[in-house]
Amino acid sequence: MRYSIHDFVQLIARLRDPVNGCPWDIKQNYTSMIACLKEETYEVIEAIEQHNTENLKEELGDLLLQVVFLSQLATEDHHFTFDEVVQAVAEKIVRRHPHVFGNTQANNEEEALQNWNAMKALEHQHQGHTSLLDNIPHAFPALMRAEKLQKRCSKVGFDWTDVSPVFAKVEEELQEVKQEIARSPQDPAKIEEEIGDLFFATVNLSRHLKCSAEESLRKANQKFEQRFRRVEAKLGAQNRTLAEASLEEMDRLWDDVKREEKHR
Template identity: 45%
Template sequence: MENMQKLIDIMAKLRDPKDGCAWDVEQTFETIAPYTIEEAYEVSEAIDNNDMDALKDELGDLLFQAVFHARMAEEAGHFNFDDVVGAISDKMIRRHPHVFGDENYRNAEEQTVAWEEQKAKERAAKKQHSILDGVTVGLPALTRAVKLQKRAARVGFDWPETSQVVDKLNEEMAELSAELVAENKDHDKIEEEFGDMMFVYANLARHLKIDPEQALKKANNKFTRRFNQIETEVENSDKSFDEYSLDELEEMWVKAKKAEK
């Protein structure tokens, strides 16, 4: 707790209009928000790399973001860091009555159901009446798509069979293809159809119990790994990238792909 108070005091000093840091003093919720998101992703990256030293540092950076936002809120008279800690503590106790209350033991599946029921009650108390209320707009689009679809599925608005999702995906791909070959191409319409297709891709991932963000992250890493091998081969040759034909580069790609098997 001494270290926590130390960090809170450091933040207050940094935000001091007279003796603080000019950059920190100038920041607002809006300007700091992108850094908060970035720090959360860096925490995720440290976990993916199983780098505990990095994870310790990144969690500290993310904690600092919470302290930063709480300090700005305190200055504006909204709440302080203690209020933030109190609110999340109360929420965790409220959502775990089987641990902190009199309810019986729940297994993981039962707790997931109860968690969602409690969240629904909390949304109702906030006068959020739509099934889709509370799904954060700031989430990565694929992640938000899955969460929206999960909410709709709770009231039966969902394809019962994965094959039906695949059929819908084929339908959306056909609609996109039609826009691409249209005589008068409409970029906005093409973007719309592409978005529809991606939304169904997210739905297919949900049906397959795949996290689409995680799947795409792995695909990005795989592409980077294989492309780096192509770069190494080019660097060790007597030609530059632009002197290779696409067929030659594709041959290197296939070689890099086979090397991983």
């Protein structure tokens, strides 16, 4: 059987039927679906990064399921329907691309982005935002939100014009962490605050160097994981476990792994 998007919306509605639906689906609400939404989003990202188009097709379907399911909850609560979600985003796409659907010109990517941002700014005015930062979601990952805050402020000139003072700020915040540890070793709240300032300054450095802080850290995590797994494999080849190895031995194996990477 070939299913259309209309058929799919009806399938989800049937899952939510209070009499004949699925007990698990009936029990869900907006909040309980957040974890599923996050998980499916990250699985889409992983499929893209792995260049696995077959897996991407499946994961996009799972992500679509979240959108339709949440729309079904809203339909039941008489807020909006899935059709209205589609209508709203279609109108937004048309509105924010006047160089495609209107009379405005965009001769390159930069001009197209300027048109998008100009229309977005008008929308924010109509929505009654009182601050430049009003619509940056607090649910973003912390590194991503820091970058968004900084970029938004940069658009109105609240930013350094070169990277030198950014380096100085990172060094300043690192020193403040050290000072706070020496001054208040038993006050984790103050130390945490200084660590947060250091992270924020580091995100700013990443942004000035045209790197995504979120992506940079994700890649660093991946590199660490790959190296540590190879340390485990080297110990396994010796019929030994991590618990049987000293820190010095693991450090030596770690250095071996790094040297092997350089000679590839």
